[in-house]
Amino acid sequence: MKIAVLPGDGIGIEIITEAVKVLNVLDLPLELEWADVGGKAYDNHGHPLPEATLNLAKAADAVLFGAVGDWKYDKLERQFRPEQAILGLRKGLGLFANFRPALCYPELTHASSLKPELVAGLDILIIRELTGDIYFGQPRGRRTAVDGHFPGSEEAFDTMRYSRPEIERIAHVAFQAAMKRGKKLTSVDKANVLETSQLWKDVMTEIHAQYPEVALDHMYVDNAAMQLVKAPKKLDVVVTGNMFGDILSDEAAMLTGSIGMLPSASLDKNNKGLYEPSHGSAPDIAGKGIANPLATILSAAMMLKFSLQQPDAAARIEAAVQSVLAQGLRTADIWSEGTTKVSTREMGDAVATAI
């Protein structure tokens, strides 16, 4: 099984190193190939997603991704900025289904901004469509306005769009995920305003007929942003488009108070996928050895489960993470009085040992 390992920028290399350490103790026939991505790739090869990196990712069975981005690239033209690498990988690999669990670990409930009773046991799965919507819609650009409030002035524009088959395939992914969990699916849109959302809602309703056991409800995105704060535990599986999913999955992750713990998977139609922590590259703490590697380690577990058909190995990693938490080991981001503060490497070692 071939894995493309793309550490990227900031804390990327530190957290990926620990995830790889954990994979190595599992003694599976894994072939790891490393490549530059993001700002690092721009520095070394003049592009955030060099062709060699994209080809490596295409040839692999799965991609293990760290994080990209650093303030020092802020002034670059958009096409050269680190985050273009992640957009390019999603598009290039056809990774249309993004799984973003928002899970509150019992030991870490206190880390949430929310009152403990509102988040204890929280377990939401946000499924975000990842290759369509206003992220990739053409046309887009700048032009002179011919109508609107100020005809004749400069304007910028983007196109939100979804085709029926794009919505259908993410709907199937979401209903199937709901079948494996609480059989409850919330589809989030803005159908009271947007044409794209109305089609989204119509197609979700149609596909629902094939999954009669699942309870489907529709929620407007503004209301979803409120319900996440008010009563997050009422949500189970949430499916939404690329733009709304970007916002809601981050809001949901932050509710748990421990975004350093949250993995993510981005899958294509054959369950080949890219796996990365939900948090970013954190350039402010890069190189200090204090980043939390658990989100990346848990992403590696998702990879074993979803793309490499190794559910047992995945379960071993997950159990090992549970056990280091139970031992009271904490990186700085999740540390609290009475627990033991450990470095990135010590945390990785502890998980490897627990396996």
Place this chain on the structure above:
Amino acid sequence: MKIAVLPGDGIGIEIITEAVKVLNVLDLPLELEWADVGGKAYDNHGHPLPEATLNLAKAADAVLFGAVGDWKYDKLERQFRPEQAILGLRKGLGLFANFRPALCYPELTHASSLKPELVAGLDILIIRELTGDIYFGQPRGRRTAVDGHFPGSEEAFDTMRYSRPEIERIAHVAFQAAMKRGKKLTSVDKANVLETSQLWKDVMTEIHAQYPEVALDHMYVDNAAMQLVKAPKKLDVVVTGNMFGDILSDEAAMLTGSIGMLPSASLDKNNKGLYEPSHGSAPDIAGKGIANPLATILSAAMMLKFSLQQPDAAARIEAAVQSVLAQGLRTADIWSEGTTKVSTREMGDAVATAI
């Protein structure tokens, strides 16, 4: 001073009645003219925003608005649904600047989902552009896709767009609001992905040169959704587009735990405005006399301040609301052990008496 009073649907009539009661005790030369809007207007006149209502609103110095919407209109074609009234009023009156304060009252801090220390003293002002963006951008509709992932299939599309002068005018509103408060402005966009956001960010940065005393920072919308949960008190004035503002202003309102207390103003370029509570029509509790009228009463105060140049009268209302809270009077939505539960009418009476 002419005020168009549009109670709308659900609890609209109950809450507007109390706001009008409060306005009446102020003994100002106000001329109130009532009209149907929303589902009520559709039932009575076949359209959610009848021309007579729009004309009344145009002729008035300000509009006091209750709320619109009810499940029973869900099956109507979009153009006849109640929420089209509010979109039509915004467009028809040129109400491009939406002020959405998210304020946490000391007496109600416990009502928040967040830990008290994170929200005590919270005072954010979200300024949302209200007549542009993907809400009104043309073209939009359904068609057969000619490119994208599934050429030949049905697709729906919308256009996000902002022109330079549209961004400039909301930037001035936001910088001026920041000058009157903490001189700190956060502009929210998604410039790492969207052309529209890049222009938004560029123009905000340009206009900033005219307000050198204000500290401006830019934040991506996904990060803003996280920061609102993580550390809301770090935000002061936030300015953003119509779509992102819809989501973030509701998220921020819900953080306070007492959305029944939060007013809003939507202003045109001459400070003529529409004033409405931040909450909705709540059809589930309509007619029960238990809705919280304070958001609407405080909206009337905003109206006196922003559109009718009556800051003293506005301050009297605000002081009266403070005083009823201090007296321990609470409608059901904000009630807690040890306080006195009152009805919609009793709350309105108490505010009127306190004045």
